[in-house]
Amino acid sequence: MTRLLSALALMAALPAAADPVGITRDMSAVTVPLPGGGSAVISREQDNEHRIDGDWARTSRACPPFCIQPITPAPGVTPIGELELMAMLQDPEAMVVDGRVRRDFEGGSIPGAVNIPYTEAADRLDELGCEIDFDGFDCENARPVALFCNGSWCGQSPTAARRMIEAGYPAEKIFYYRGGMQAWRLLGLSVTQ
Template sequence: MKQLFAAVFITSVSFSQVSAEELDVRINGEIGSVTVETVDGPVEIMRNQDPDATIDPKYAKTSRNCPPFCVQPIEVAPGVTTVGEIEVLELAEKGIKLIDGRTLDWHLDGTIPSAINMPYTEMASRLDEIGCTGGAGNWDCTNAEEVLLFCNGPWCGQSPMAIKAMLREGYPPEKIYYYRGGMQAWHSLGLTVVEGQM
């Protein structure tokens, strides 16, 4: 069952919701679950406890036409840090804004708890939402926020295109994290997915 949530960034995270010992399927040896506070209340991120669970068929395809579905490099751009699931949770704990760079239809169908939707097609015009001032073609990103972008997975170019647009507009690369595994890896690990919001 999907949980409804408000499209907001994380205000606080606690790694103590469920101890690792209480679960058969843990995030790792120390972390059982992570609770993310949103304006609609807490959302617990944990792995599916059903040992017979399978991946959502939308993320089970292995062969998609390239282009546009080409395998993305680990390093999307110099200075941008690529991360995995544990780092996503650690960055979330620090209050880093999670940005779903996919188109709205994908976002509405399911996303990482607390992620906001900033589609790659709109990124260059929405940098004011993440600390820049000015406007397209004339952004001042001196006070840019640290952000983490993701999309559908290693074969998805939406968040890499968003990151490249950000860099082109002057966003500092050291303030960008890229979760290359995206929703495909998130689903494959059975981590909590919630419905996206407009």
């Protein structure tokens, strides 16, 4: 009887088996190339009891400057969700840009994203397929680019999109992941260390 009670106590102390957490019904993970070479796997947290905490759990920030951003930050820009962003991460022609300041990028980002802080975006269009010319940039061969920042209340990537367009980047080549890092983390998706 003592052994039975000990076994039952041990079983009660063990975590329950987690139900698998996929990205979609048919996709459990995606592998994306990294800017410096190699690859990373994006999947979701498998702990069914997982919760976000810290700054990512905060729901309210003072407005201004942290006002809710429009779903489309500028005419011609296409809003996208997580699945479209993952497809762009896998597309060798596309580029996914974390528009946050370097400190935030270094605190964790979406695997495969490159950091071009919003304050530098309009000056670094050559990294996105534009060529420097006498008048600024020729963006005839601009790459499709997805921008994101901290979340729906963060104005960094919307500001980057508007500045890029003013500098000559075609709006139809810009995609905006409005959910940003907050939504990415809320879904338990992989984050760089």
